Amino acid sequence: MLRSLYAGISGMKVNQTKLDIIANNIANVGTTAFKSSRVRFQDMVSQSMSDASSSSTNTGGVNGKQVGLGVQIAGIDTMVIQGMMQPTSRNLDVAMDGEGYLIVANGPIDGTIPVDDKHTMGTSTLDTSYTRDGALTLDDAGHLLTSDGLRVMGYAIGATTYDATTGVPTIKFVDANDKTIKAVDGLIPLSIPNEMEGKDGSLHKVKSFSIEKDGTIKATLDGGGIAAIGQIAMASFNNPAGLSKVGKNQYVSTSNSGQAVVRSGLGADAANDNSKAYASMLSGMLEMSNVDLAEQFTDMIVASRAFQAMGKTITTGDEILQDIIGLKR
Numbered sequence: 001m002l003r004s005l006y007a008g009i010s011g012m013k014v015n016q017t018k019l020d021i022i023a024n025n026i027a028n029v030g031t032t033a034f035k036s037s038r039v040r041f042q043d044m045v046s047q048s049m050s051d052a053s054s055s056s057t058n059t060g061g062v063n064g065k066q067v068g069l070g071v072q073i074a075g076i077d078t079m080v081i082q083g084m085m086q087p088t089s090r091n092l093d094v095a096m097d098g099e100g101y102l103i104v105a106n107g108p109i110d111g112t113i114p115v116d117d118k119h120t121m122g123t124s125t126l127d128t129s130y131t132r133d134g135a136l137t138l139d140d141a142g143h144l145l146t147s148d149g150l151r152v153m154g155y156a157i158g159a160t161t162y163d164a165t166t167g168v169p170t171i172k173f174v175d176a177n178d179k180t181i182k183a184v185d186g187l188i189p190l191s192i193p194n195e196m197e198g199k200d201g202s203l204h205k206v207k208s209f210s211i212e213k214d215g216t217i218k219a220t221l222d223g224g225g226i227a228a229i230g231q232i233a234m235a236s237f238n239n240p241a242g243l244s245k246v247g248k249n250q251y252v253s254t255s256n257s258g259q260a261v262v263r264s265g266l267g268a269d270a271a272n273d274n275s276k277a278y279a280s281m282l283s284g285m286l287e288m289s290n291v292d293l294a295e296q297f298t299d300m301i302v303a304s305r306a307f308q309a310m311g312k313t314i315t316t317g318d319e320i321l322q323d324i325i326g327l328k329r
Contacts, residue, residue, distance in 0.1 A: 004316070007069060007070040011071050012311060012314075014039070015310065017039055018039045021038070021039050025291045025296050029291045032249060033133045033286070033287040034083070035078050035080055035081075035290060036078075036292075037079065038076070040074040041073060046066040046069060047068075048066050052064035078240075078241045080241050082287065085286070086285060086286050092138070094281045094283055096234070096280075100234040100235065100236050102152060103152075103235050105150060105153055106150050109151070111125045113126055113188075114185075115187060120260065120261065130243065131146060142192050143169070143189060144190040148250075152189070154232040155183035156188050157184065157229060158172040158229060170197075171197070174229075180267065181228055183267060187233050190232065196229070204223040204225075207222050214275065216228055216266065234262070235262050237257045239258055261274070
């Protein structure tokens with residue numbers, strides 16, 4: 001059978017995959033913090049019709065003769081470059097200007113994740129994943145969540161406890177203007193309560209809150225004073241392109257992404273402080289998709305024409321076979 005038939009089939013298959021990826025990229029052009037993908041091709045094994053030979057006294061060397069047997073997918077890469085920043089003027093929207101992912105989890109509200117002195121996370125009852133989608137929300141108890149209800153993890157600053165029945169947090173007042181603030185080791189689900197203890201020890205309503213560039217959440221109380229109530233944690237990876245997409249703008253680590261390296265909290269010792277290597281959190285903004293429509297449509301044209309060309313090699317091979325069969329009348 002003609003080799004061109006099978007080479008044409010392989011070309012149609014890989015270009016169909018390329019069109020699938022392009023379609024997914026275009027479909028997510030408006031998805032918050034979406035990272036586009038690309039596909040790379042490589043040739044299949046080549047059949048040797050004759051081997052190469054070296055030169056001799058009377059003749060020169062001869063190159064080998066090989067016939068390629070088609071094409072296959074070399075890899076599908078996630079393009080982790082940052083998307084544009086879109087202002088929203090919403091204080092619960094945060095965008096990461098640089099490297100880093102939010103750590104989100106589901107599980108018990110009082111669950112914690114230990115972090116060792118190498119900034120890696122230990123085992124926990126919480127099921128963690130990662131996201132750059134900073135469109136955060138609050139629930140009825142004041143817990144800080146993603147739009148899918150996953151809890152945003154971070155460092156406690158004031159002592160935090162939770163009501164066993166309602167899950168409503170109680171956070172001890174820590175003056176945000178205190179230069180010696182130190183985050184509590186380990187990650188907990190963060191909350192922005194409706195009311196909390198003030199400077200005088202009595203309960204005060206939280207009038208407003210803000211998220212600083214380092215992830216610190218500050219609350220302004222009606223009785224005066226500004227409290228630091230937590231710090232949003234951030235993780236990075238040696239190979240962020242190796243993260244696995246699990247839908248809903250979430251990623252999980254894989255054996256090739258490496259372990260999550262957690263940004264150190266406020267007040268960390270200078271020897272262990274890695275916070276300057278991470279992105280700044282921009283409140284009131286969201287990161288947009290990094291899909292370039294002009295590039296995607298150009299790739300679509302190339303892939304569709306390549307698909308048509310591969311189909312033409314199959315029909316041409318079929319015509320040749322028909323001619324061969326017609327030799328016998």
